[in-house]
Amino acid sequence: MTIKTINDLKNNGFTVLKSFISKKTIFDLIYGYEQNLDYCLNKFIKSKPLPNNIDKKYKLLNKLDKNLKSRSYDLSKFHPTLLRLATDKKVEKIINSIFKETFFVDYPQIRIDDNKNSFLLPMHQEIYGQMSKNLLTMWCPLTNVSKFNGTLNLIPGSHKNGKLKHQFYNIKGKKYHGIQKEFLENKKIVSLKLKAGDAVLFDPYLIHGSGKNNSNKIRWTFVSRYNAISGIDYLNRKKTKIRIKQN
Numbered sequence: 001m002t003i004k005t006i007n008d009l010k011n012n013g014f015t016v017l018k019s020f021i022s023k024k025t026i027f028d029l030i031y032g033y034e035q036n037l038d039y040c041l042n043k044f045i046k047s048k049p050l051p052n053n054i055d056k057k058y059k060l061l062n063k064l065d066k067n068l069k070s071r072s073y074d075l076s077k078f079h080p081t082l083l084r085l086a087t088d089k090k091v092e093k094i095i096n097s098i099f100k101e102t103f104f105v106d107y108p109q110i111r112i113d114d115n116k117n118s119f120l121l122p123m124h125q126e127i128y129g130q131m132s133k134n135l136l137t138m139w140c141p142l143t144n145v146s147k148f149n150g151t152l153n154l155i156p157g158s159h160k161n162g163k164l165k166h167q168f169y170n171i172k173g174k175k176y177h178g179i180q181k182e183f184l185e186n187k188k189i190v191s192l193k194l195k196a197g198d199a200v201l202f203d204p205y206l207i208h209g210s211g212k213n214n215s216n217k218i219r220w221t222f223v224s225r226y227n228a229i230s231g232i233d234y235l236n237r238k239k240t241k242i243r244i245k246q247n
């Protein structure tokens with residue numbers, strides 16, 4: 001498995017680990033978020049029962065109080081279930097087998113993508129804003145994903161061109177860092193079709209972004225980043241900030 005993983009990463013810039021996350025872990029992550037939503041919804045709804053699934057709860061909170069929905073989201077990355085998965089023994093083992101050196105865990109998060117498509121990331125390279133040039137991102141769908149209901153879009157092999165020029169794009173009133181359009185010309189974008197619990201590990205220079213969700217179910221995704229110590233300029237250059245600048 002590790003040889004295939006390493007070859008895939010080298011040749012394609014990403015690798016898929018089938019059924020990497022257990023059903024129990026997925027349940028715990030979603031349930032942790034659901035309790036966060038329940039707490040917020042209970043501020044508004046005292047008498048009637050809450051909706052019977054997490055998608056409905058998220059949408060209801062969004063309708064009742066967008067700001068509170070955003071605040072509950074801000075807190076979600078600190079939930080123990082996310083920190084536990086990000087530092088899971090199995091995850092640590094595979095990252096160790098690739099890096100073979102000390103690394104740091106950063107930015108565990110849950111993504112929530114519904115068909116409003118308000119948070120789609122344009123095609124980008126992960127490297128900007130991270131700590132190490134030797135970086136791996138772990139991207140795990142918690143629901144089944146496809147081109148139809150939104151997924152990770154990527155250009156296989158695109159990591160081989162190294163760091164490419166980015167710019168800021170204004171999308172739905174928000175500023176997003178994305179690759180300059182010229183690098184996407186005549187490139188074939190692949191939309192990964194995966195099952196809940198599969199995991200993708202990818203290279204910091206792989207061009208990737210968000211696929212649109214056209215379904216009425218939310219796409220729930222877990223993401224975390226692993227920074228190998230040898231690629232961290234913060235330890236080598238006095239004037240360098242901890243994160244690689246977005247420019």
Ligand SMILES: O=C(O)CCC(=O)C(=O)O
Binds near residue numbers: 151208211223
């Ligand atoms: O899940 C997605 O839509 C893309 C996630 C991504 O590229 C990121 O979080 O950096």
Ligand SMILES: [Fe+2]
Binds near residue numbers: 125126208
């Ligand atoms: Fe990304």
